[in-house]
Amino acid sequence: MSTQRVNQPGREEALVRDDAHPVEHERPEDWGWHGETGKLGRAGAWFAILILLAYLVGNHEGRVEDLWIIGIAAVMVIILLWDIRRRKNAWRSR
Known part of the structure; x- marks a missing residue:
């Protein structure tokens, strides 16, 4: 099988078989x-x-x-309170 070199934007140069196409974008849902x-x-x-x-x-x-326990719990509380504030001020909160 023969291959071709493909320069993909935002990625390294890749070798792709002639019968395949390079990955252009992968969605998180995939x-x-x-x-x-x-x-x-x-x-x-x-x-x-x-x-x-x-x-x-x-x-x-x-x-x-x-x-350590109090410190880790405090960091978790801060993250959750930040999330509440972020969702309240968001354009579309979940």
Whole structure:
């Protein structure tokens, strides 16, 4: 089989068989990604924060892990609050 060199915009140069055509654009839907996780995903994130904070109750003596747990939970809360603000101010919120 013979091949030809194809210069694709935004990609490396490729070798393509004569009977095939180079990939011009791949849509996310072609790979199974159709958007955000929606309300269920956001509710799951709040639930994960509660579970994470439940780790503070236990029989551990050191407090370094408590700082990590609180820090990770705080970052998750900040991300979720940013998402609420982003969706509220968006042209088309979901």
